Amino acid sequence: MTKRVALATLGCKVNQYETQVIRERFKRANFELASFSEEADIYVINTCSVTKRADEKSIDLIRKALQKNNGASVVVTGCLVEADAEKLKDKFPQVKLVGNSEKLKLNELFAPLDSKH
Incomplete structure (x- = not known):
């Protein structure tokens, strides 16, 4: 079964x-791409921390994904x-x-993460 990944x-x-x-x-690693509003197997959130509001939006997206x-x-x-x-x-x-420093390798890092679920 193909894993679905959603990014924000x-x-x-x-x-x-x-x-x-x-x-x-x-x-390229054969994951199916999904919208962040859809159900997925993996949610990736690339956060910002320039302002307090950006922090809050990041936290909100984490909660929504969970x-x-x-x-x-x-x-x-x-x-x-x-x-x-x-x-x-x-x-x-x-x-x-x-x-x-590791974010561009997320597709490679996912295998160990997947074994926990």
Whole structure:
């Protein structure tokens, strides 16, 4: 069965570009792409942390992803992870945090994540 992945991006053009690269890599790895509003096996959120409002939007997207499909893997990357990983770990222990240096390899990193679910 093909895994479905949904991606959401907040913030700058760099984040938008990186999410497009991530999307293409998942596609080449034979994942089915889904809209973030749809049910998926994996939700990837590329966060922004420039303002408090950006932080709030990122947190809101994490909550929405967790509510959509209880068995889904939720992966959070981007500036909020870099700025406040400990807070995210405390608030969302079930979420996989991926630093900016690893985000473009998410399709490769998913195999270990998948074995936990």
